[in-house]
Amino acid sequence: MAFFETKRLTKAFGGLVAVSDLSFTVEQGEIFGLIGPNGSGKTTVFNLINGYYPITSGGIFFEDNKLNGLPTWKICKLGIGRTFQIVKPLRRMTVLENVIASAFNVTSHMAEAR
Ligand SMILES: Nc1ncnc2c1ncn2[C@@H]1O[C@H](COP(=O)(O)OP(=O)(O)OP(=O)(O)O)[C@@H](O)[C@H]1O
Ligand SMILES: [Mg+2]
Incomplete structure (x- = not known):
């Protein structure tokens, strides 16, 4: 399993799909950027990783933990800051x-x- 991974991450706000089927991996020590035009969903991805917004579908994994559904403070305690x-x-x-x-x-x- 990758150090950090999203699998087919999707977030819909009603009919607006802000993040669609996003999969990527980040290895320990790697510097990884998200780039895209205004409104393309970058901040939404961070809000999903953080647990600030519930995920519509897909998964987020950090070390051996699945982050889906965890409260923000638990995700923070696992070592994910923002x-x-x-x-x-x-x-x-x-x-x-x-x-x-x-x-x-x-x-x-x-x-x-x-
Ligand atoms: N809480 C929300 N409710 C409804 N729609 C939202 C919400 N948050 C974001 N959106 C919509 O989701 C889409 C992605 O927005 P987001 O803020 O993630 O983009 P961004 O890539 O961070 O943009 P920017 O470069 O301007 O910071 C936009 O269409 C935005 O209007
Ligand atoms: Mg933004």
Whole structure:
């Protein structure tokens, strides 16, 4: 099994199919990019990998784990992080606090996270 793999990944928003039958593999240490025009489904793919959107069909696999259906926090604990196109996903916090928030994945101590 590949380090990371999507198999026939599909996401439909009602009648709009944003991602259709997308299969790719990424090996450990590889730098892999998604490229495509505006609205071609790149961010949707990241939102599927993250568990932010439920998958319509297909599968996502990381090491020995199937990610389909797992909550975002479990996917994060398995070692999959992400960044956002917007710099402040947590709106009521400062940019620094937004960055610090991600460190609570590996510590529960504010000083250490900071
Ligand atoms: N939550 C949603 N509900 C309905 N349609 C959506 C939703 N999210 C994305 N879409 C639609 O899915 C398609 C893919 O959008 P997506 O944001 O994934 O594209 P993108 O490749 O990241 O675009 P960009 O280069 O502009 O960032 C678009 O037609 C978009 O309008
Ligand atoms: Mg995008």
